[in-house]
Amino acid sequence: MIAEIDEPIVRFENVGLRYGLGPEVLRDVSFALHPGSFHFLIGESGAGKSSLLKLIYLALRPTRGAISLFGRDIAATPRDALPPMRRKVGVVFQEFKLLNHLSAFDNVALPMRVARAKRKEVEKHVTELLAWVGLKDHMKARPPTLSGGQQQRVAIARAVISRPSLLLADEPTGNVDDQMGYRLIHLFEELNRLGTTVIIATHSQQLVERLGYAQLKLADGDLSVIPGRVQPEGLSPVADRVDGAAKGAQETKISAPDSAEQPAAEEDRFRDAPGVENYL
Amino acid sequence: MILASRSDLPLDRDEHSRFLPWLIAFMVFLSILAVAGMLMLYATASRWDAGVRGTFTVQVVPTEDAAADEARLNEVLTVLATAPEIARYDALDESRLMRLLEPWLGAGAERGDLPLPRLIDVELKQGTDLTAANLGQRLSGRVKGVTIDDHRVWLDRLVRMIETFEALALVVLLFIVLATVGTVVFTTRTGLAIHREAIEVLHLIGAHDNYIARQFARRALGLGVLGGLLGLGLALPTLWMLAYLAASLDERLLPDIGFGLWHWGLLVALPVSVALIAMTTAKVTVLRNLARML
Numbered sequence: 001m002i003a004e005i006d007e008p009i010v011r012f013e014n015v016g017l018r019y020g021l022g023p024e025v026l027r028d029v030s031f032a033l034h035p036g037s038f039h040f041l042i043g044e045s046g047a048g049k050s051s052l053l054k055l056i057y058l059a060l061r062p063t064r065g066a067i068s069l070f071g072r073d074i075a076a077t078p079r080d081a082l083p084p085m086r087r088k089v090g091v092v093f094q095e096f097k098l099l100n101h102l103s104a105f106d107n108v109a110l111p112m113r114v115a116r117a118k119r120k121e122v123e124k125h126v127t128e129l130l131a132w133v134g135l136k137d138h139m140k141a142r143p144p145t146l147s148g149g150q151q152q153r154v155a156i157a158r159a160v161i162s163r164p165s166l167l168l169a170d171e172p173t174g175n176v177d178d179q180m181g182y183r184l185i186h187l188f189e190e191l192n193r194l195g196t197t198v199i200i201a202t203h204s205q206q207l208v209e210r211l212g213y214a215q216l217k218l219a220d221g222d223l224s225v226i227p228g229r230v231q232p233e234g235l236s237p238v239a240d241r242v243d244g245a246a247k248g249a250q251e252t253k254i255s256a257p258d259s260a261e262q263p264a265a266e267e268d269r270f271r272d273a274p275g276v277e278n279y280l
Numbered sequence: 281m282i283l284a285s286r287s288d289l290p291l292d293r294d295e296h297s298r299f300l301p302w303l304i305a306f307m308v309f310l311s312i313l314a315v316a317g318m319l320m321l322y323a324t325a326s327r328w329d330a331g332v333r334g335t336f337t338v339q340v341v342p343t344e345d346a347a348a349d350e351a352r353l354n355e356v357l358t359v360l361a362t363a364p365e366i367a368r369y370d371a372l373d374e375s376r377l378m379r380l381l382e383p384w385l386g387a388g389a390e391r392g393d394l395p396l397p398r399l400i401d402v403e404l405k406q407g408t409d410l411t412a413a414n415l416g417q418r419l420s421g422r423v424k425g426v427t428i429d430d431h432r433v434w435l436d437r438l439v440r441m442i443e444t445f446e447a448l449a450l451v452v453l454l455f456i457v458l459a460t461v462g463t464v465v466f467t468t469r470t471g472l473a474i475h476r477e478a479i480e481v482l483h484l485i486g487a488h489d490n491y492i493a494r495q496f497a498r499r500a501l502g503l504g505v506l507g508g509l510l511g512l513g514l515a516l517p518t519l520w521m522l523a524y525l526a527a528s529l530d531e532r533l534l535p536d537i538g539f540g541l542w543h544w545g546l547l548v549a550l551p552v553s554v555a556l557i558a559m560t561t562a563k564v565t566v567l568r569n570l571a572r573m574l
Contacts, residue, residue, distance in 0.1 A: 079571075079574075114491060
């Protein structure tokens, strides 16, 4: 489901942000992201990456300038209309922000419940997605009892469960080893291939160079856009990509259960990102 | 609402709201006592009112001459006997009069020691509009020194007193409501602070304010109902005890409560109202708080 290329999914115009009376964290930031695009958001820590993401997922309002999301000017949007927009944005928070008193299942189910999905739907989709990320045997576990990598997968499952049009991830590879990091990035690529616009904030220059997607670079509050050498596949016609995903689907169905503790099997699952179509 | 009692926030594990049911129980207890007292006063007043309405006390003021007084009394009684509006009349005899005065004069007082008026209880037929003034006119033509008391002054005072108590009870109720609202606001705010991070997540995931507020409202309703039942459980035995005391005491002092179904219904409605107040307060508090978020 690829929207019109011309209509940006996120548009910033001369956006400035300051906290209280402090200096401007972001200065005259302007850019537009098109549906299906894949961007890295880079910059030193403290450059304003998280602030920029917060502006996009509507946790902050800009001090000046205009932001539009899905073609709607945020400043002109009544407060009541914001929740449905937030539901179209999936966020993988840097510190996961899982609810510790809820099971993995309930954490992932939250976005669907908030959107008043039917109980059976919730049951079906959450079970499928958790199985797909290798947490089939941990559905009832509470986040504190899970490992960092498992928590991260719960957080990602929660971000993608309601098939967001826009996926934001704040340092998703920050807390995990390189191998896991690439696995996760691969998952995001798979989602992007299906039409989700992706923005990943990272400080890993290695990751950015290896994948070669376009970059939004923040330095001292100024943003510059560096075009990528790779076109995200989400922007191109999807037809030629279908085979890969379909092939992988069978493999996971065999390997998914009981393999959560085996890194090799886990990697396969992420590499092929099979079954994405099944739950999405 | 649809999702029964499932909650995304662990509100039922909050330590700080544990005291709420007890506080609400206390409030419900007080409100039931206040309202029961009000109903009792009201019942008493109407009983007294009904007791003296349509009755007069005719007083034949005494003079030096006892024989003449007796003649005047008979004259009055003849007038009363011929009045078509009067259902019954009864001249109090001397011994009864002395008994009434006994508390002041002592048991040994003699009739002759002091001039006593003669009193006649008069009971009107229902639906007549004979006033004390009318009857006075009729009597004054034939007998001198007769006064008629329709108890208006005494009744008016009684009514004023009862109205004061009712106003007091209403003030007590108002305070109870304010205290309940204040406590629930405080408890809810604490809950909001404790669960700030979880609420933020729900908010960012796209939960409407109502979705979050409903969880707090449901919790407050639960605690309110529990508190209401506790309060009712405390108040009912107290009322029964009062009723028992009233029945065993001089019944003219404290009439037995004699509540009808309507009264009990009103008393049971109190805990229900307090629980609903708690729920609404929690909901409004959360909504107002969330409105500050983007």
